[in-house]
Each structure stands twice: as C-alpha cells, then as structure tokens.
Amino acid sequence: MTVEYVLWLPLFVAILMLVVDVSLLFLTHANMYDVARDTSRRTALGEFANFSAAETYAETHALVGGHTYTADVDYTGIGEEVYTEVSVPMADVGFSRIFAVVFNGTLRARVTQRVEPS
Known part of the structure; x- marks a missing residue:
C-alpha cells in the first residue's frame, strides 16, 4: 500500500499545482479585464485629465497577486x-511559476470603449 502511495503522490501533487495555477491565471485575467473595462469607461466619460492619470489608475487598481x-x-x-x-x-502569474516555463510571454487584457459625447 505504501509503495503505491509513494508512486501516485507526485502525480496528484502535480495535478493539484496545475489546478491552482490555472485558477490563479483565470482570476488574474478576470481582474485585469475588469480594471481595463473600468478604466476605459472612465476615460471615455472624461473623468481623467490625461492618459497618464488613467494608466496610473489602472495600474493601482489591478490588485490580484500583488504583481507589477x-x-x-x-x-x-x-x-x-x-x-x-x-x-x-x-x-x-501562478503559484508554481509553471506558466513562465511553458508560456514565456505576457498576459494581456484589452478593452475598447467609444467616447461618450459631451
């Protein structure tokens, strides 16, 4: 019984880590999309004085994981x-950083909003 446990344990741990990483990936992307949508909407309504203020707003409100x-x-x-x-x-992004090894790139969320008439 112990031999089977020792043989299967790494597989179950790897599957658990993969599930956690995918969950964090989706959570981070959903948060980024919400922040991009909110920033685009506020910019389209003219709430920001310039694009720099809008970018600062977006960067400070994307809070999942404390990433840059x-x-x-x-x-x-x-x-x-x-x-x-x-x-x-x-x-x-992720707990085990497996996405950094497999997918060497950037996670992006982009939203386009029509500017509201004055």
Whole structure:
C-alpha cells in the first residue's frame, strides 16, 4: 500500500499545482479585464485629465497577486474610441511559476470603449 502511495503522490501533487495555477491565471485575467473595462469607461466619460492619470489608475487598481501591472491607455483614432490594455508578465502569474516555463510571454487584457459625447 505504501509503495503505491509513494508512486501516485507526485502525480496528484502535480495535478493539484496545475489546478491552482490555472485558477490563479483565470482570476488574474478576470481582474485585469475588469480594471481595463473600468478604466476605459472612465476615460471615455472624461473623468481623467490625461492618459497618464488613467494608466496610473489602472495600474493601482489591478490588485490580484500583488504583481507589477503595466497599463496603456490611448485613442484608436477610429470613430473616437479609447482603448485600455493591462498586462503582466506570465512569470508573475501562478503559484508554481509553471506558466513562465511553458508560456514565456505576457498576459494581456484589452478593452475598447467609444467616447461618450459631451
């Protein structure tokens, strides 16, 4: 009985770590999308004096995991639309950092919002 336990334990631990990492990935992405949507909406309504203030707002409100988020807010130039993109390095997401090894990139959430008429 002990031999089977020792043989199967690493597999179960690996599956558990994978589930935790995927859950954190989805939680982080959902938070980034919510912050990007809120920032785009506030920018479209004219609540920020400039794009720098909007980017600071987005970076400080993306709070899941205490990661270093990067925000980019700008006009698309098509039909008066503003876009917000919030990103975080994939190496910062997750518990075991397996995504940093498998997916060497950046997790992004981008939202486009039409500017409200004055």
